[in-house]
Amino acid sequence: MDDRFSQINKALKIELQEKPKSKKVWILFFIFICLAAGIFYAPNFITKDSSSLQRKSVAKEIQATKNRFKAAVVDLPISIFSSFSFDEPKNILLLGISGKGNDAPDLTDTILIAQIKNNPLKINLISIPRDLWVKVPESETLTKINTLYVFGKAAKNQDYGISLAKQKIEEITGLKIDYYFLIDMSVVKQIIDELGGVNVWIAKDIYDPQFPGPNHSYQTFEIKAGWRYLDGETASKYMRTRHSAQGDFDRIQRQQQVLEALKQKLMGLNPISDLPPLLKIAEKFWSNIKTDISLTQLPSLWQIAKQISPEEVNKIVIDREENELVLGDNILIDGQIASILKPGAGIENYSEIQAFIAQGQ
Template sequence: MFDWTQRLTRWQLGLIIGGFCLSLGLWFWLGWLQLHRFQIKTPSQTTSTSITPTPSPTPDPLAPINVALLGFGGGSHQGGLLTDTIIVAKIKPKLHQVLLISIPRDLWVEIPEASLSAKINSAYALGFDTRRHLDQITGGKLAKTTLGQVLNQPIAYYAAVSFSSFENAIDSLGGVTLKVPMSFTDEFYPIEGKETESCDKSEAEIAALSATLSGFSLEKQFGCRYEKLEFTAGTQTLDAAAALKFVRSRHSDTAGNDFNRSLRQQALIQGIVQKLLTPSVWPKLPKLASQILKSLDSDITADQIGQWLLTFPNPQQYKLHSFNFNLENSLVASHSADGQYILVPKPELGWSGLQQIVSDWEMAIATQASQASQASQSAIQSGI
């Protein structure tokens, strides 16, 4: 039987670095197995008369790594591959930091490979649209390229997972404890399987409503399709179903926009990190991995994860920091040519200004870490 306790340090490493997203954290588990299942062989040296080529610069193994974390609804319904959750996780080993940058799904962007402009949450889905004949351009590559343009930073990897497998995995964890940022009520959370219920309305009544109403105003007339959600601010322990509703809720009068959803998604991620660091959970990880892998799409290889596990130092010291684009700091609401609600950079900022805001935030976080480190060293030297 596998002895988890003897691998504490490496598991903490894998979970601290990868645990910010459950799917990525479990992907680390596969990398660990890959690393330890096979013996690494070094090719024997041979005599060569050829000219020794100039060696290429060795990449810095502790350089920052950007990973796109994507969550999609899945299923056979229309829009199942649209990514409701879009987070760029920047792992900074030298500073022992993981920076989480939430991207609102309604952000209007250019997707050059697809020769169109669209909401950023469609970039991943476009890679699966056979009508566009994008050849070898996958959904993950489209998402990485598009996010890289938004942030003006290269996105090295991506990990995409469906919410259904995410829910099953959280259920196997026994739920998750997290901090609800603010209390809210959502009167219209959709009930799966009841999307087309008539709610005891006759065909004539439905026709009359459809003639005068549209969009969500029309949908609200069919109350049986929805359930009421209530969450109270503070520390809460949620089961899998409640956790998924917590991050996907959209119709609260006080916290229904995508910016608040981003805050809730980050709260869930931090709750999962803490859960995965609980020793009692470790024996469950193989089962969790099998559940996540049913719908996980990623270009992170087991060999790459093995290298990360060997390279990243001091997992206990890693801290998570979160950033959200919103209407206060960088964005403005608008409408596309076909009437869609969209978000774009404020005119006075443009894309370069938006990117500078992220850079300034990163610099501030790095400065705080440096100051804290200097203060700690001074305290040690002073014998405090």
């Protein structure tokens, strides 16, 4: 069997152990922009009263971090909004992968488009279901959309994997993708540890004897109700556990809860006195993100992002239960049943989905 298909089949089988992950990339995207822009603007916080040694030390730290960041981005010569009249929206693709430490690290289990509009300023967050059954671009092969990145990366390289996902998402939505972010979600655990943990209110006792472990195994995750100070490992398990009365809804709430606690702790850091840990955190973020937005573009994007809270984001969800734009089905993959979603209008017919997105904008 072609190595590309064996990797996809392996990823799909591993996926059967997991429920779909919720859409937590938006908050991570916001945090990333704030961190990146904070480093860009950090020299402005170095006052005339700062000592010469302090100014040199801070400037050296910032420049070193900027240099490391350049490896994660494509340095474009113009600002994201310098030539943008706001007469038409900008569409930023956000892809979230499970990342290091997971059995299927390259599945894009979170697929979102952040569409930025102006007059008035507005962000539409369009979610694409990871189980959507699609044809691989330039191929007759059918697969889940969350494996396209795996397919392209195995066939050529990471850039080709991103290109396949981008091409198919443009076809599905009818939207031109202007920029992308590929985010390794394991960065959440790393940053929480770098901050020394986060304080979270646990509403109810949790006991999950079937929490996914390494090599397709299971382990027990247990945590008592009340205020708990969580390290990265515990916070990660708390966000991922399936054991609750309302299933995925509860998990979405837990993930938002932890990420909000993380955001608040990050926003409380002082750009001077906390600069060393801030730079370490920023570097962890940047080493787990790939994007074609340049460092010089980030401050402009930050000015947009900081004006909008997550509650003000208009969410456009392609969901089976609500609108039947997609219909559920089951297929057999190497002897195991896998759940998929097909467009209600038929395989590779995305006319209804495109109309729904246009109406929701």
